[in-house]
Amino acid sequence: MKETKSFETIKYEVKNSTAIITINRPQVYNALNVQGKLDIIDGIREANKDGTVRSIILTAEGKAFCSGQDLNDRSVDATKGPVDIGHTIETEWNPLIDAIRNSEKLVIGAILGVCAGAGLSVALACDLKVAAPGIRFISGFSQIGLAPDAGMSFMLVRQMGYTKALEFALLGKPLLSEDMQRYNFISRIAEDCLTTALEMAAEVNALAPLSVKMVKKNLQFANEKELGQVLEREKHVQRFLGFSQDYKEGVTAFMEKRKPQFKGI
Amino acid sequence: MNTYENILVSKTYRDHQHIALIQLNRPKVLNALSTDLMKELVDALFVLEDDKDVRVILLTGNDRAFAAGADIGQMAEASPIDQINDNRFRTWKKMHLISKPIIAAVNGFALGGGCELAMSCDLIIAGDSAKFGQPEIKIGTIPGAGGTQRLTRAIGKSKAMLAVLTGETMNAFEAERVGLVAKVVPAETLMQETFEIAKVIANRAPVAVKLAKEAVNIAFETSLRDGMEYERRNFYLTFASKDQKEGMKAFMEKREPKYEGN
Numbered sequence: 135m136k137e138t139k140s141f142e143t144i145k146y147e148v149k150n151s152t153a154i155i156t157i158n159r160p161q162v163y164n165a166l167n168v169q170g171k172l173d174i175i176d177g178i179r180e181a182n183k184d185g186t187v188r189s190i191i192l193t194a195e196g197k198a199f200c201s202g203q204d205l206n207d208r209s210v211d212a213t214k215g216p217v218d219i220g221h222t223i224e225t226e227w228n229p230l231i232d233a234i235r236n237s238e239k240l241v242i243g244a245i246l247g248v249c250a251g252a253g254l255s256v257a258l259a260c261d262l263k264v265a266a267p268g269i270r271f272i273s274g275f276s277q278i279g280l281a282p283d284a285g286m287s288f289m290l291v292r293q294m295g296y297t298k299a300l301e302f303a304l305l306g307k308p309l310l311s312e313d314m315q316r317y318n319f320i321s322r323i324a325e326d327c328l329t330t331a332l333e334m335a336a337e338v339n340a341l342a343p344l345s346v347k348m349v350k351k352n353l354q355f356a357n358e359k360e361l362g363q364v365l366e367r368e369k370h371v372q373r374f375l376g377f378s379q380d381y382k383e384g385v386t387a388f389m390e391k392r393k394p395q396f397k398g399i
Numbered sequence: 400m401n402t403y404e405n406i407l408v409s410k411t412y413r414d415h416q417h418i419a420l421i422q423l424n425r426p427k428v429l430n431a432l433s434t435d436l437m438k439e440l441v442d443a444l445f446v447l448e449d450d451k452d453v454r455v456i457l458l459t460g461n462d463r464a465f466a467a468g469a470d471i472g473q474m475a476e477a478s479p480i481d482q483i484n485d486n487r488f489r490t491w492k493k494m495h496l497i498s499k500p501i502i503a504a505v506n507g508f509a510l511g512g513g514c515e516l517a518m519s520c521d522l523i524i525a526g527d528s529a530k531f532g533q534p535e536i537k538i539g540t541i542p543g544a545g546g547t548q549r550l551t552r553a554i555g556k557s558k559a560m561l562a563v564l565t566g567e568t569m570n571a572f573e574a575e576r577v578g579l580v581a582k583v584v585p586a587e588t589l590m591q592e593t594f595e596i597a598k599v600i601a602n603r604a605p606v607a608v609k610l611a612k613e614a615v616n617i618a619f620e621t622s623l624r625d626g627m628e629y630e631r632r633n634f635y636l637t638f639a640s641k642d643q644k645e646g647m648k649a650f651m652e653k654r655e656p657k658y659e660g661n
Contacts, residue, residue, distance in 0.1 A: 374588040
């Protein structure tokens with residue numbers, strides 16, 4: 135294990151080619167202040183720059199995964215009249231969601247504690263998700279007079295359908311890990327979810343990096359566009375991957391009945 | 400081919416006999432369009448224009464930027480007279496004289512002069528990471544190389560006003576939706592896919608391609624009636640080419656045509 139860059143609100147370490155980003159504000163249930171969001175974005179950037187890293191785990195210290203916005207630490211001064219939350223979203227939350235979404239290396243969420251508000255949005259934005267049993271997932275926005283943000287509306291309605299999503303968003307009853315699995319929000323539930331996340335990361339790390347990256351992008355694209363556009367994009371991407379060295383290696387290894395050694399080119 | 404400092408030119412891109420590539424090559428400054436770069440670009444375009452083997456010209460930058468605008472460093476303290484004497488825009492203007500199709504392949508930023516340069520090309524293919532915009536208003540000036548004119552013709556008044564007055568950028572999909580960009584492809588595949596499109600055009604009858612390009616461009620300069628006249632003249636003119644005879648013969652014989660560019 136090597137200790138690299140140090141951050142104020144997260145722990146960042148690289149273990150077996152996986153960067154582990156641990157949100158580290160347990161005293162406030164890992165609510166994110168301005169620095170918190172910047173640090174996660176920086177951590178993801180660092181992991182994407184590091185040639186030895188092939189995947190990222192996002193997890194948290196303490197009892198909560200992330201409880202959303204830190205109401206006591208905003209980029210705008212709340213004492214001088216109404217706060218422009220739109221500004222906070224545009225400059226902090228949306229860039230964080232985009233950082234996860236656009237990360238070329240998969241982001242695996244190891245959700246070992248409660249997710250609330252935009253903290254749930256962050257959990258949902260992860261590419262692969264594994265949660266501990268019985269964890270509570272709370273929207274909470276409508277209980278304080280707001281509406282889900284940081285991409286949560288999109289995620290909820292895609293997975294749950296309009297009616298269930300609306301009930302969850304409005305009436306505020308928490309969903310549990312088991313419910314989340316039923317709605318296909320998370321793929322696995324595990325008592326020791328960080329270990330499971332590391333096992334999943336090891337599987338991802340053995341794959342061809344270009345393939346991982348393009349599969350992620352293709353599925354995101356497919357989730358938002360129409361079949362005709364998806365067919366076109368798949369053609370473009372396959373042509374690109376077909377010229378990669380890793381594809382050659384993959385086919386050769388398959389023929390020679392050995393494990394491929396992918397290089398990311 | 401001459402040697403250049405600010406651009407890279409390859410006459411047979413991906414070994415294709417008829418496709419040339421010009422790559423803007425000032426990566427440290429996101430391909431800022433200095434006067435020298437523009438001079439070299441136009442010079443290279445004219446060399447390729449005169450080269451009988453070249454049928455399609457690709458213009459690109461790098462992963463991060465097609466071109467992030469004019470060289471602000473070069474003009475921050477300039478006077479109007481400095482700007483006039485610089486002759487930058489006269490260099491730009493010469494791009495109109497190229498009769499072969501120029502395809503802009505855009506990844507990353509195409510801002511200010513970069514967006515104007517892309518719009519000066521005949522069509523734009525964008526990687527999905529591309530960002531287009533005219534941010535001049537943010538630094539107290541306005542576009543000077545077609546940003547208010549070409550953009551308005553491409554996307555209409557209201558969208559052009561929003562872009563030019565706020566200086567905000569638009570992403571590749573938005574640019575495609577409003578018609579600034581012909582096609583969006585995954586960023587990683589940009590050069591491959593642009594090459595595929597260039598191959599299709601390079602396989603068409605070169606004279607017809609030139610006459611077609613000219614006719615489309617006339618649409619921006621004339622009334623509909625004059626444009627229709629112009630188009631018809633060019634249509635008649637294609638019948639003077641051997642390639643037209645070959646094209647129609649091949650069609651009837653259900654085979655691929657072989658064009659020679661005459």
